[in-house]
Amino acid sequence: MSDIILKTENLTKHYGGVHALVDANFEMKKGEHVAIMGDNGAGKSTFVRQITGVEQRTSGKVWLYGDEVNFAGPLDAREAGIETVFQTLALADDLDVPDNLFLGREKTKFDWLGPFRFLDYKAMRQATMEGLERTGVKIPNIRNTIQNMSGGQRQCVAIARTATFASRLTIMDEPTAALGVQETAQVENIIRTLKKAGEPLILVSHNMRQVFDLVDRIVVFRRGRICANLDIKNGDHTGEDVVSYITGAKTGAEFEDAL
Amino acid sequence: MSDIILKTENLTKHYGGVHALVDANFEMKKGEHVAIMGDNGAGKSTFVRQITGVEQRTSGKVWLYGDEVNFAGPLDAREAGIETVFQTLALADDLDVPDNLFLGREKTKFDWLGPFRFLDYKAMRQATMEGLERTGVKIPNIRNTIQNMSGGQRQCVAIARTATFASRLTIMDEPTAALGVQETAQVENIIRTLKKAGEPLILVSHNMRQVFDLVDRIVVFRRGRICANLDIKNGDHTGEDVVSYITGAKTGAEFEDAL
Amino acid sequence: QEIGATFSRFDDNWLTVLRNGMVEHAATIDGLSYQQEDAADDLAKQIDQVKNFVASGVDAIIVNIVDTSAGAAVSAAAGDTPLVYVNREPDNVNELPATQAFVASNEIESGTLSAFEICKNLRADGKGAGARGYLMNGQLSNQAAVQRSKDVHDVIGMDMCNFMTIIDEQTANWSRDEAQDLMTNWMSSGEPFDFVLANNDEMAIGAIQAMKAAGMDMADVQVGGVDASQDALLSMAAGDYDVTVFQDSVGQGTGSIDAALRLIAGEKVDQKVYIPFKLVTPANMGDFLDKN
Amino acid sequence: MTDTSHGTGGLTFDKTKRSWPNELNILFALFVIIAIFEVLGQMLPYMNDQSFLFDTRDRFDSIFNEARLKIIILQVAIIGIIALGVTQVIITAGIDLSSGPLVAATAMIAMSFGQTELVNGFANPKALFGPWAMDLPVIVPVVVGLAFGAFIGAINGTFIAYMRIPPFIATLGMFLICRGIALWWSGGNPISFPTDGFKWIGSGMMPVVWFLSLAVVFHVIMRYTVYGKHTYAIGSNEEAARMSGINVKRHKVTVYVIASMLAAFAGVVLAAKSETAQAGMGEFYELFAIAMAVIGGISLQGGRGSIIGTVLGAMVLGVIRSGFTYIKLDGSYQLMAMGSIIIAAILFDQYRQRNRA
Amino acid sequence: MTDTSHGTGGLTFDKTKRSWPNELNILFALFVIIAIFEVLGQMLPYMNDQSFLFDTRDRFDSIFNEARLKIIILQVAIIGIIALGVTQVIITAGIDLSSGPLVAATAMIAMSFGQTELVNGFANPKALFGPWAMDLPVIVPVVVGLAFGAFIGAINGTFIAYMRIPPFIATLGMFLICRGIALWWSGGNPISFPTDGFKWIGSGMMPVVWFLSLAVVFHVIMRYTVYGKHTYAIGSNEEAARMSGINVKRHKVTVYVIASMLAAFAGVVLAAKSETAQAGMGEFYELFAIAMAVIGGISLQGGRGSIIGTVLGAMVLGVIRSGFTYIKLDGSYQLMAMGSIIIAAILFDQYRQRNRA
Ligand SMILES: Nc1ncnc2c1ncn2[C@@H]1O[C@H](COP(=O)(O)OP(=O)(O)OP(=O)(O)O)[C@@H](O)[C@H]1O
Ligand SMILES: Nc1ncnc2c1ncn2[C@@H]1O[C@H](COP(=O)(O)OP(=O)(O)OP(=O)(O)O)[C@@H](O)[C@H]1O
Numbered sequence A, B: 001m002s003d004i005i006l007k008t009e010n011l012t013k014h015y016g017g018v019h020a021l022v023d024a025n026f027e028m029k030k031g032e033h034v035a036i037m038g039d040n041g042a043g044k045s046t047f048v049r050q051i052t053g054v055e056q057r058t059s060g061k062v063w064l065y066g067d068e069v070n071f072a073g074p075l076d077a078r079e080a081g082i083e084t085v086f087q088t089l090a091l092a093d094d095l096d097v098p099d100n101l102f103l104g105r106e107k108t109k110f111d112w113l114g115p116f117r118f119l120d121y122k123a124m125r126q127a128t129m130e131g132l133e134r135t136g137v138k139i140p141n142i143r144n145t146i147q148n149m150s151g152g153q154r155q156c157v158a159i160a161r162t163a164t165f166a167s168r169l170t171i172m173d174e175p176t177a178a179l180g181v182q183e184t185a186q187v188e189n190i191i192r193t194l195k196k197a198g199e200p201l202i203l204v205s206h207n208m209r210q211v212f213d214l215v216d217r218i219v220v221f222r223r224g225r226i227c228a229n230l231d232i233k234n235g236d237h238t239g240e241d242v243v244s245y246i247t248g249a250k251t252g253a254e255f256e257d258a259l
Numbered sequence C: 001q002e003i004g005a006t007f008s009r010f011d012d013n014w015l016t017v018l019r020n021g022m023v024e025h026a027a028t029i030d031g032l033s034y035q036q037e038d039a040a041d042d043l044a045k046q047i048d049q050v051k052n053f054v055a056s057g058v059d060a061i062i063v064n065i066v067d068t069s070a071g072a073a074v075s076a077a078a079g080d081t082p083l084v085y086v087n088r089e090p091d092n093v094n095e096l097p098a099t100q101a102f103v104a105s106n107e108i109e110s111g112t113l114s115a116f117e118i119c120k121n122l123r124a125d126g127k128g129a130g131a132r133g134y135l136m137n138g139q140l141s142n143q144a145a146v147q148r149s150k151d152v153h154d155v156i157g158m159d160m161c162n163f164m165t166i167i168d169e170q171t172a173n174w175s176r177d178e179a180q181d182l183m184t185n186w187m188s189s190g191e192p193f194d195f196v197l198a199n200n201d202e203m204a205i206g207a208i209q210a211m212k213a214a215g216m217d218m219a220d221v222q223v224g225g226v227d228a229s230q231d232a233l234l235s236m237a238a239g240d241y242d243v244t245v246f247q248d249s250v251g252q253g254t255g256s257i258d259a260a261l262r263l264i265a266g267e268k269v270d271q272k273v274y275i276p277f278k279l280v281t282p283a284n285m286g287d288f289l290d291k292n
Numbered sequence D, E: 001m002t003d004t005s006h007g008t009g010g011l012t013f014d015k016t017k018r019s020w021p022n023e024l025n026i027l028f029a030l031f032v033i034i035a036i037f038e039v040l041g042q043m044l045p046y047m048n049d050q051s052f053l054f055d056t057r058d059r060f061d062s063i064f065n066e067a068r069l070k071i072i073i074l075q076v077a078i079i080g081i082i083a084l085g086v087t088q089v090i091i092t093a094g095i096d097l098s099s100g101p102l103v104a105a106t107a108m109i110a111m112s113f114g115q116t117e118l119v120n121g122f123a124n125p126k127a128l129f130g131p132w133a134m135d136l137p138v139i140v141p142v143v144v145g146l147a148f149g150a151f152i153g154a155i156n157g158t159f160i161a162y163m164r165i166p167p168f169i170a171t172l173g174m175f176l177i178c179r180g181i182a183l184w185w186s187g188g189n190p191i192s193f194p195t196d197g198f199k200w201i202g203s204g205m206m207p208v209v210w211f212l213s214l215a216v217v218f219h220v221i222m223r224y225t226v227y228g229k230h231t232y233a234i235g236s237n238e239e240a241a242r243m244s245g246i247n248v249k250r251h252k253v254t255v256y257v258i259a260s261m262l263a264a265f266a267g268v269v270l271a272a273k274s275e276t277a278q279a280g281m282g283e284f285y286e287l288f289a290i291a292m293a294v295i296g297g298i299s300l301q302g303g304r305g306s307i308i309g310t311v312l313g314a315m316v317l318g319v320i321r322s323g324f325t326y327i328k329l330d331g332s333y334q335l336m337a338m339g340s341i342i343i344a345a346i347l348f349d350q351y352r353q354r355n356r357a
């Protein structure tokens, strides 16, 4: 097995006439943290949705840890070890915080009962408190339903969900967009912990400071295509640099044909 | 009539056992731009919802331009001249962009037909393009339904909606949370234009840079209460300062009793 | 005394005539409190209504049974409270306890009388060599409907009437409106036909309306039904409708209430009372005009 | 190829790939169903080479079997009128179960003001009121019926919008109440023998005329007017509609009033067509009206659906009914076949939609 | 007063102000309705001081009128069994219209394997099959009935989950198909005279025993097991459930299978109770089952509702029915009164909920 844990080849997605993602060739190595940046509507979340099996791609191929994968749905992706914080958060509004945190992989008792096995509410509540504390969010009553949570609280629940389970690849789509100053700092700490543990991460973010603080490499999307691949570990690139790729003032040498 | 355009007295909101907003006393003057900051779940959006009539307050009073107001619903607030970008955006998923932009105040023809007056689709589409251009967002096809829009596109639609109509008070709840670098800059320009035009604004934001760039004064919420009121025009306060109010390391002198 | 009555359905034409007749009759009896319930064609509901009556302590119960094969369950639900079946004959008629009785008609007569008369008329019209026509069924789950249709087939099975052929038979659910549409659908095939037999008058009237709307001459078609409702008789008077069968609402209604009263008083009653069906044609229709 | 005339740019947008309107699928399904009946007609041994839609008999001399074309739509016209209103209700994410019983109650009430005094020279045996209510101009029963419908709709709407009773419950309650009214109005007795004027409303192809003209009117309203737009907005996201300043409550009342008036009008037409009004009328009409809308592509979650879809949904049901009579399918099989065809039509619709995505 | 034991802090949280369970409101409404009947009974002149729930007749000698208590619940037990399944379906944001006709079809099918050969010494006049099918052990018809239910449920579920047919359409189609099967099975003839073993299933208070035990089982399942949690999650936000890795399709099929098996079992109990099976059985049961769930506080948008609520909803309908007989309300007024009471009960519930917010 090579070092490449995720690779896409000509990954493409059309929605009717909208070409949201075109010929994306993307690679990332073990332990690497990569940021995806780009304008609104540039195709970042579309890219995430194709990798995680939420949607079926129009064309192209995807490899995970060297194996070609064709996820029929998000369940497959999760089983293959991909943990994702979606931009839409994917929370069930009528359920409370622990229910959402453990949705799809509840802690249970009497497992021989199959689908009718019992929920271990107590254990889940406890684990929820711990998970939430890592994000620094304050939620007065975790037994309130998600629909009653503030924007930032919702986002923290989604992040805590991902951070609670070990994974082979973590993807976060704008995880701190709705977070306050403190909570953002905490979530960034979670990301640093992942880095230390050698767990790879894809971070979609519009926050230049955050990206420069956290990741090794920035991939820029523009109009549905990848237009730059910038290694930022050695300080070759500044924030303004990245902005000019985002806006189209510059294009990465190897991508010029594409655009 | 005094200079005070918005004033609240002991504004309070409980959700069951959760005391989301407690005794908020808030005032703002003509032409002033005020930021509201605070942790996730501090009660910022709750404050906004009480002022705009989206919810009925538990207790307290509100005055707008000197008149005590008791809005039965958001329609009343809008008719009184309050334009709001809600954190939840308030978009109708199955309708397209122009429909959403003009929801509730469509451009029409044959107005004598009352509720059955005809929609002027063409005029609305044109105005939509103009509105969107001001936010800098790129939307390949505005006749797609909102549910097919990216996070940032949705937010820009909501902002364009507010910016298209004149108002006596504009409120924006985290308007740039999902926006890219360029779009954020554009929206900040819209806010500066409002300032020049003398239109008052309440801006809820977690973005310290943005707040210091744009507003005259910061009001900090903590645990449902106002804990600081900081005039930042004359450079008395730094970002760290504000953070320490947010986290609770400091409390404004006049608010100490409250907490 | 208190009598509780439950009917298979309230919104049925002929049963309403029966039901309203019973209310009127009950009102003429001193000291009788009479209460009626709608089973809405739901057998279980009817059984429960009987139990509700028992729980309220009524003195007697009258049942227009939803499903004639459920006699055993209904009879058991009443316990010791006297019970009289009306209009429809329960299948346990031979095992009724002493506290129960029935006053009803025999559906074998109804369909047979009507179909046989049509058969004779067709012969008289010179169509004895072969006549084709349609059969409209009432609600398929209703036993009166099933029985009346079977009667028709039995008549056609007889040597005398086997010149008749049914082109198609379909349900119009007792309803005039559905019968109109069904008849129009049939006619749209362009196939010639000589008779229409319906399980009740409402459907026969619907068929007649559809045929007239299509410009047919009603003299060319024999139409037969059951009930002798007033609408039907007026249609007969206008020369559109040929044969129907009179079902005696007053006889059944008053008969059942009187039987119930006698059961309450502990008197002896005839446990089985059959009220006969009577053939109605333009010749004798005058006798029935104000009956149903 | 980049064409930004529909937006502010960004991605490549290929204008030629328009989204395929759902209604076209249903139309397609309709043709498939017709074709199946046509083929069956040729194949079944007892059918004597009849055709379903075409004229093969000497009696007629046109291309199509006009009688069949007419009955196909005639038999769904009345429920179709109800479905026009039900469509609007469902677009708001509501439901109206009361329409069937409302048809019955309105038929009874309207007919009592539309009776004629003399039938073939006999006194009207079913006269409900005295001579004062006999032989009134046709406008009277119609207005009475519509007013009754508006009244019921206003109650439905008020309960649902202002008192937040779930639509299912409010209209289920009204379902029972209207059935009760129909039974009580004349003690369950049918009311028959209308005036010629009243009969006219339901005579011949008039039900179809009403259905199609109302469909056109409401198509325009739903598509091109503020009323229509707000109806969709409420169903799509009621909270957003409210926050956008739509008077959601008042609007919902209007929608339910319109729906009930349409159902009431259907009751008037039905009474006129059958020349009688009976308490048992309109049974299951609410279900079939909803079915028409759903076959026409509406979503019960609200926000989506169209009048054209509903009209096509009605046509599907009409074709199926006539088709069954045409191939002489036995009653118990008809129900099974009808059920299967409804499912198959939607399956087909789904399939085409997915293949285009 | 700040108590953070339920969360990670932040705002003041007053633990004493728990949210008031919706079910308590319905219970309350139930008592109010009972009280109203009790008072009416004392006031109405023709009632001779009878009591609704208490024993005032010499015939009986207990505190309560036991016959009344029993019938109140007995008469809703069978539809109640259906409602337990319908509740689960609605929680997934689905709907099941096929349950009423499924009751009829299952009653017919099960009864054909539950007949007895000799009735009072005579050959069973309604025997459908030959002697091989007579006097079978009671387990046979029950298993056949449940298997049939499971089969229908699997079809419903597959269409809905895998082929994305809207639940309303899929189960409306199945509604027609099951009615058709019921009619076709014995050509419209009733099937009667069950064995004693079969009768036992529906005898006396057995329907209540089934209803309440199943209610307990499904209450536990919905509240404390993974199955229950996923059912709520799917109804709350199907896309989120899918993205969270729940196998939404498979789960939905399970839900529809369970619901149809419950309806099938209701059919078996109904046949046993009536000692006969008839094609017209179960008419409107689907509507009333849904009504029970909705009165019990379920939301047709999915994600909310409970088995306890549905049981209470059933009780409300049971009390109303018995109450009407008790106050001797004429059948033609019963529908109107029933409709009004249902609306009023929910109105009351809404009112209490709002006053607590
Ligand atoms: N289901 C869909 N149907 C049609 N167009 C879609 C659909 N989903 C996304 N799009 C379009 O595809 C483009 C890319 O969307 P995407 O969500 O990937 O953007 P993004 O880069 O994540 O933007 P943001 O920063 O705002 O989240 C947008 O123009 C969007 O309108
Ligand atoms: N309907 C509700 N029912 C119960 N609790 C609620 C409800 N709405 C809000 N809350 C609670 O009130 C508190 C304040 O919420 P609010 O939305 O005002 O926070 P916020 O300051 O806007 O946070 P953010 O920055 O995350 O948007 C939160 O703890 C939230 O959980």
Ligand SMILES: OC[C@H]1O[C@@H](O)[C@H](O)[C@@H](O)[C@H]1O
Pocket (backbone or CB within 6 Å): C012, C013, C014, C015, C138, C142, C144, C174, C199, C200, C201, C226, C227
């Ligand atoms: O069950 C309903 C049917 O009952 C019959 O007795 C009557 O003849 C029919 O017209 C119809 O009313």
Ligand SMILES: [Mg+2]
Pocket (backbone or CB within 6 Å): A044, A045, A046, A087, A173, B150, B151, B152
């Ligand atoms: Mg995105």
Ligand SMILES: [Mg+2]
Pocket (backbone or CB within 6 Å): A150, A151, A152, B044, B045, B046, B087, B173
């Ligand atoms: Mg907020």
